[in-house]
Amino acid sequence: MATKEHVRTAVRGLGGRRARSHDTSDQRLWRSTPAEVARRLRPGLSLVAEQVIDEITLRIPEYSRPADTLYVKAVRLAVDEALRQFVDRIENPSMPLEADVFRTIGRGEANEGRNLDPLQTALRLGARVAWRGLTEQAEPLGITPQQLYDLGEAIFVYLDQIADAAAEGYDEARAQVAGEMERRRHRLLNLLLSRPAASPDAVADLAKAAGWRLPRTVAGVALDEQCGGYRPPSLPPDVLAGLDRPNPCLIVPDPNGPGQAQTLEAGLRGWKAAIGPAVPLEAAATSLRWAREALELGRRGVLGDGRNLIRCSEHMATLVVFKDEELVEALAEVRLAPLAHLRPSQQDRLAETLLAWLRHGRGAGEVAARLHVHPQTVRYRLRQLEELYGDQLSDPDVRFELEIVLRARQATTGFGAA
Template identity: 85%
Template sequence: MIKEITVRIPEYSRPADAIYIKAIRLAVDEALRQFVDRIENPSAPWEPEVFRTIGRGEANEGRNLDPLQTAMRLGARVAWRRLTEQSEHLGLTPQHLYDLGEAIFVYLDQLADAAAEGFEEARARAAGEIERRRRRLMDLLLSQPAASPDAIADLAKASGWRLPRTVAGVALDEHSRGYRPPSLPPDVLSGLDRPGPCLIVPDPNGPGRAQTLEAGLRGWKAAVGPAVPLAAAATSLRWAREALDLHRRGVLTEERGVLRCSDHMATLIVFKDEELVSALTEVRLAPLAHLRPSQQDRLAETLLAWLRHGRGAGEVAARLHVHPQTVRYRLRQLEELYGDQLSDPDIRFELEIVLRARRSVSSGTA
């Protein structure tokens, strides 16, 4: 049996490894001992632990169960061949051979089941340990101040996680928790059980990465932070959470399921310090304060279009879908209200900031 196994199964062919050959011999001896004991005493208890241990060993070696199952079948074939060769000498009748053959097949199934139990147990234990290490790795990546690069590299290696050049933090809306778990590649670090559920995506700008995220997060409301170096993972996640908060408030909208910070950076910057923006708004829009709200809206809309798209009445009119004469009239009003301020590039810049913020809050668009 040992010769057949070591010759015909490459995974077990280690002629120079005396310890490995000894392990195979012990496994074969145990299999034969238990089989013979069972024939002698059919009511003897089944002792599967040795074969569970063998299954665990296969998992720890990084193999699947195919080589082990092949070895078991080879061993059974050798046993059957030897029995048939010696049947006349042993005085075995055809019925004896039939009964022995059936017993071998039943026993072979039991061996395979015990090995499979041990194999799955080891796999589950290894997966659990990897998951624990990855949760710890996520803690390190999101810690403030940042953990040392060496500590991150060591834990990443132990977790089987390849260090990427860039990462992106992904903030998940906790109200989406009841939906199915995200279906994402194994290199995405998951923190679904954190107080603020999140992900860390390696190399977010890699080929097909955006489409994979869209598909994997279907049904979830999520915001993807900008791509940053590994040491800035916490910063990327912070931006993603701020974007998700602006989405909840209606400031940022996105028809797709996944909101991307890179598409809304200007709005995120504007809303970074809302008190400061409010103070600036009060100063820069003071000339409009005495007007009716509807007049304020029309003039603010016209002024923003003029600042963004040039000073030609025709182009502004096309953007606003109104008659050019209407735009000229509004622009004259604005010149009367603001005077020389509209000639100052710094004031024009500040006006665009506050008008963009005003539009985002009032219309829910970014």
């Protein structure tokens, strides 16, 4: 006959570990108990269920909700199902676990916003109560100590199977929620980039549904789709990503906030990208358009100086100049016509000197310092320019137009860094 000491020894041996038996070994555990025991246990299952529920609601605050009748029913259904299948398995050891109800429990835990710790605690408590009930009835049921030990181990194998099924349901629910949130974030990104701009109310509603805090400003980031072989960007969760769009992009909230520049730089390591200027939320599409223009200029070598991340805020004048290149080229033909008859090397030297003169002042010494040449050389070049342009260099409008076309020429040909 089983004694309480036998039971305590068995519990110490089984508690705190998860069985890893193969199916055949599991069935051996169940077969060691006579099927008659199942028939004798069934009339008392209701009482055991009450004891299990009392223990769970007393010791686990998450499940102590007596006023919630639907929740109480759900707990009772879970306990009743667990006990029923346990007894059925004693009677028919080859019967597989009917896992759907336990997957549903796992999904419920995820929907409640909890992790699986309370459920695992509840399973252990339930197993302990069921084990205690078995030990108390072992003698009248005619269960030997070895059968009781095997049955106790079977409880923990069964507990493992229930926990695995609940974990599957939990993971499914979390993945479903994550997938739905990701879809909402994609819709939000599309809404922010729509033209004409979406209404503030529509943006606010979708942002709330997507769990995205509305920022004061945003910046669009254009990513080079040719960098698809690189690892995905590693960015904070508040960055909206459109990596699967024909032209991959990001929307970065509050791009000028503390640490944002460094975070973005680190997250985009390995990618070629351009970040547009910070703009109000309704102008997100405009910021992204500028970023795409900057990225294209970066591909051509006009912007970036070889850096992988181009910041539009550092190149606004160049972006303006290259907004209509045909117009700039037409202007250049007019304003650089006095240089057209010179050799290319002469054109470059005089263009470089003229741009430095326009940008940094009209003193030969300052221009010479910028160009790293002798002041006498600068004076000679400036006399040449005066002969070529005459009174035009005294006209502020002409000087402005000359600076535009010379900046564009410098960006595309790299004739010098004045």
